[in-house]
Every structure is written in structure tokens, then in C-alpha cells.
Amino acid sequence: MRIAIAGFMQETNSFVPFTTTVKTFEEQYFHRGDELLTAFGSARLEITAALDVLKQAGATPVPLLATMAMASGTVERKSFDTIMGEIEQRLKAAQANDAPVDGVFLALHGAMIVEDQPDAESEIVRRVRAQLKPGTPIAVSLDLHGHITAAMIQPDVAYIGYREFPHIDMYETGYRAASLLLDWIAGKVKPVMALSKRHMVFSPDSARTGTPPLSDIVAEGRAMEARGEVLHVSLFPVQPWIDTPDLGFAALVCAGSKEAAQAAADKLAKMAWDRRAEFEPEVTPLDEIIRIGLSSPGLTAASDAGDAPSGGGAGDSTAVLAALLHAGADRADRITICTIVDAAAAAEAAKAGVGKTVTLKVGHKRSGLGEPLTVTGKVKVISDGTYVLEGPGGNGMVGEMGLTVVLGIGAIRLNLRSIAHFEWDLGIHKSLGLDPARAALVFVRSPAHFRASYAPIAARIFLADTPGPTCLNMRRIPWTKVTRPIYPLDLVND
Numbered sequence: 001m002r003i004a005i006a007g008f009m010q011e012t013n014s015f016v017p018f019t020t021t022v023k024t025f026e027e028q029y030f031h032r033g034d035e036l037l038t039a040f041g042s043a044r045l046e047i048t049a050a051l052d053v054l055k056q057a058g059a060t061p062v063p064l065l066a067t068m069a070m071a072s073g074t075v076e077r078k079s080f081d082t083i084m085g086e087i088e089q090r091l092k093a094a095q096a097n098d099a100p101v102d103g104v105f106l107a108l109h110g111a112m113i114v115e116d117q118p119d120a121e122s123e124i125v126r127r128v129r130a131q132l133k134p135g136t137p138i139a140v141s142l143d144l145h146g147h148i149t150a151a152m153i154q155p156d157v158a159y160i161g162y163r164e165f166p167h168i169d170m171y172e173t174g175y176r177a178a179s180l181l182l183d184w185i186a187g188k189v190k191p192v193m194a195l196s197k198r199h200m201v202f203s204p205d206s207a208r209t210g211t212p213p214l215s216d217i218v219a220e221g222r223a224m225e226a227r228g229e230v231l232h233v234s235l236f237p238v239q240p241w242i243d244t245p246d247l248g249f250a251a252l253v254c255a256g257s258k259e260a261a262q263a264a265a266d267k268l269a270k271m272a273w274d275r276r277a278e279f280e281p282e283v284t285p286l287d288e289i290i291r292i293g294l295s296s297p298g299l300t301a302a303s304d305a306g307d308a309p310s311g312g313g314a315g316d317s318t319a320v321l322a323a324l325l326h327a328g329a330d331r332a333d334r335i336t337i338c339t340i341v342d343a344a345a346a347a348e349a350a351k352a353g354v355g356k357t358v359t360l361k362v363g364h365k366r367s368g369l370g371e372p373l374t375v376t377g378k379v380k381v382i383s384d385g386t387y388v389l390e391g392p393g394g395n396g397m398v399g400e401m402g403l404t405v406v407l408g409i410g411a412i413r414l415n416l417r418s419i420a421h422f423e424w425d426l427g428i429h430k431s432l433g434l435d436p437a438r439a440a441l442v443f444v445r446s447p448a449h450f451r452a453s454y455a456p457i458a459a460r461i462f463l464a465d466t467p468g469p470t471c472l473n474m475r476r477i478p479w480t481k482v483t484r485p486i487y488p489l490d491l492v493n494d
């Protein structure tokens with residue numbers, strides 16, 4: 001038995017003003033042909049799981065291509081076709097001389113948008129199917145933040161999504177999808193998919209699988225599986241930063257009959273809809289957080305969630321710094337730490353040297369989403385930006401900020417870094433001689449993950465209602481294409 005394997009994953013953020021190209025994919029990973037068999041080592045990913053399932057069953061993997069990009073802007077059509085074309089060509093070559101594959105395993109994200117295609121995954125699946133003998137099954141693993149559409153429901157295609165957010169089950173998801181594929185080929189199951197959607201969106205931070213309301217809906221899905229009513233339940237609360245029609249919560253069910261799958265999907269989607277108000281995040285106005293932080297003992301840690309690199313943001317918004325200066329945080333008796341990604345400003349400050357006072361225009365150079373802010377401060381630290389992550393996630397790994405300067409603007413410590421990357425780890429500041437635990441306020445460009453690092457040292461934690469391409473406040477997102485009405489923008493009743 002021969003199973004073709006491919007991975008093509010990207011999570012689009014429609015509000016980032018740069019497109020995603022082949023190069024963006026290459027920056028994360030891009031493996032071709034047999035490279036796939038060893039490139040991931042023992043990493044617990046969808047593709048390594050599929051390879052394990054095939055090995056255990058004595059099936060032969062036909063590795064095509066696997067690539068992934070960080071969350072980033074809309075995918076350029078030409079780049080999409082380059083990658084998709086290579087998958088098609090490799091699949092065609094693998095089946096030359098009348099040697100069709102028996103099935104296909106695909107690792108996709110679900111929220112990829114191409115310039116002229118608001119639903120990239122439906123096109124990927126359609127183009128793969130076009131290369132196959134009719135009736136050849138395709139099993140697809142998806143991220144729980146995927147945007148699931150009716151066009152994705154196609155003959156001979158089954159989907160299984162992650163069950164966990166934060167994501168810890170890529171391997172388990174790949175394992176389930178690959179196992180389903182083999183059972184399907186063996187004739188043990190004949191999966192049918194059904195989708196039920198509700199037009200509502202919320203920030204990922206308020207749609208975690210381990211906390212209500214989502215945990216209750218997840219539990220009902222697991223119960224349906226345990227009772228044998230359906231094969232697999234996947235819930236997709238979707239990520240909200242894509243501007244596309246039909247955006248919303250999806251329940252996607254795989255069962256032995258269309259009736260059973262549709263009944264289960266409808267029930268789960270209604271459960272989510274009925275509890276929609278509970279998904280609203282608790283965000284706090286920026287000014288209020290600064291006031292509390294400067295006047296309260298201990299550390300106040302706040303998420304500047306509007307411009308988080310983990311969600312595709314450039315990390316160069318000046319909203320927090322401007323509000324800090326407005327509130328007089330530079331004249332406070334305790335320090336405040338914040339960051340801005342600005343390679344040019346970091347280089348200019350580094351050129352002046354430690355101890356020198358400089359006047360710089362900082363921010364919005366990469367994103368172009370606002371005007372730079374002019375600030376005057378003293379160059380405190382110059383670093384190559386290498387730091388060691390303290391954990392709890394990624395403990396011991398080395399992170400890179402590129403050339404980094406700490407600018408002292410009175411009591412404000414502005415970390416001017418060159419590279420946008422994850423920001424939640426305390427090692428970022430400690431590598432620069434700053435101790436977040438002793439600060440009055442620290443702003444972190446991370447929507448959720450920062451809690452793990454900051455909860456042990458912070459007296460209080462807030463989610464700031466800041467603007468930007470990853471903002472938590474759904475009412476601030478500048479959608480133009482989403483299908484209206486949508487909750488919570490429009491007051492929607494049943």
C-alpha cells in the first residue's frame with residue numbers, strides 16, 4: 001500500500017500589510033521528497049505521526065513536499081502556485097506508469113488565504129484530488145484555528161482538527177487522521193463529513209479548549225465519539241484576523257452517515273452559539289492599566305495583544321509607548337518595560353554608543369500602520385539580541401532579537417529590537433540586564449502565552465485593549481469582507 005504525504009501550512013493575517021511568498025515558507029521549513037522522511041527527527045508533528053502509522057501498518061510512504069510559514073500576510077498567488085504546482089508534479093510523478101497511490105495524507109492549517117482565493121485549503125484539496133484515481137481517499141489534519149468552508153467538503157476527503165488550544169496535539173491529530181485513512185482504505189470505515197457554522201468570532205485567548213465555555217462543547221464532542229454516534233468531532237473556533245466571507249465558528253464531524261454527522265455538527269454549533277456571550281475576552285483600557293501599574297505595589301504585567309508577532313503582527317506599534325509617555329510613566333519612581341521592533345532605530349542608537357542621549361523616530365516602519373513616534377532617551381544597553389529562553393515553554397532554547405538597544409526614556413526602558421519573534425519569555429529582558437519582577441509595569445506583545453512566564457512574578461495581569469492586526473477586541477478589527485451579521489459586531493439574536 002502506498003500513501004502520498006504532503007504538508008502545506010500557513011495561517012494568514014489579512015491585516016498585515018505584506019504578502020507571504022515562497023521565501024516566507026523557506027524561512028520556517030521546506031522539505032522535498034525523501035527529505036520528509038527524516039527532516040523532522042522525533043518532533044511530535046502531524047507528518048511524523050503519519051509516518052509512524054504507515055510504518056506500523058507496513059505501508060509505504062510517498063513523500064511529496066512539506067512546508068510551513070509563520071503566521072503572516074495573504075499568500076501571493078504566484079508563490080501559492082509554485083508550491084502547489086510542485087506538489088501536483090511530484091504526485092503525478094509518483095503515479096507514473098499506471099501506479100496510483102492508495103491514499104493521500106495532507107497536513108494543512110485551514111486559515112490560509114491567497115490573494116484571489118479566500119479559501120486556499122479547498123483549492124489545495126481539489127487540485128490534489130484532480131491528480132488521483134476517482135475514489136482515492138484523502139485524510140487531512142487541520143489547526144483548530146482553521147477557517148472551514150462548505151467548499152472544503154468534497155467527495156473522498158476527511159478532515160480531523162486539533163483537539164487542544166494551546167496546541168499540544170499535532171502528533172495525536174496526525175495519528176488519528178492517518179489511522180482513519182488506513183481504516184478507510186481497508187474498508188473498515190466509510191467516513192462522511194458534515195459542517196455546521198455560526199457567524200461569530202472571538203479572540204483565541206477566550207476560546208481555549210481547557211476552559212469554559214469551549215471545554216463544555218469539547219466534552220460533548222468527546223461524549224458523542226465515546227457513545228459511538230460519530231467517528232471524529234472537530235471544533236474550529238477560527239482565528240479572527242482574516243477578512244473573508246463566511247468567517248465563523250465551525251463544528252466539523254466525521255461519521256458513518258451524513259445524517260449522524262450533520263445532527264452532531266448542528267448540535268455542537270448550537271451549543272457554541274447559545275453561549276456566545278461567554279466567549280467575550282476581558283480586555284482593559286490601556287490608560288487604566290498604566291494608572292493601576294504605576295500606583296500599585298508589585299509587578300503589573302499586561303499583554304499588548306494588538307500587535308503580537310505570534311499572530312503575524314510586526315511588533316512595531318507605538319500605542320503602548322505613546323500612552324506611557326502621555327501618562328507620565330517616564331517620570332515615575334519605578335521602571336516600565338516595553339518593546340518596539342525597529343531595526344533602523346536600534347542601529348542608529350547603537351551607533352551613538354552606550355551612555356549617549358539620542359533622539360529617534362521609533363515604530364511603524366515595518367508595518368506602516370501608523371506614524372513613528374519621536375523620543376529622546378539614553379542608550380543604556382547594546383546587545384546582539386541573543387537570549388536563552390527560561391521557559392516554561394521552550395526552556396533552554398536560544399532566541400534571537402537581532403541588534404537590540406535598551407533606550408532609557410526617564411523610567412521607561414524601551415527594548416528596541418531588530419527581529420520580530422515570540423515575546424513572552426522573561427529571558428528577553430534578563431539578557432539585557434533588566435529584571436521584570438522589579439518593574440512596576442511590563443508590556444508583552446503576546447496574546448496568551450505570556451501568562452505562563454509572568455503569572456509567577458506578577459501581582460496582577462491584564463489584557464490591554466490595544467489596536468493592531470492581532471487585537472483582542474473584535475469590534476476594532478477592520479473587516480470588510482466578513483459575512484454580516486456577525487457576533488459580536490452586530491446584535492444577533494436567534
Ligand SMILES: [Zn+2]
Nearest residue numbers: 143144145167
Ligand atoms: Zn492554531
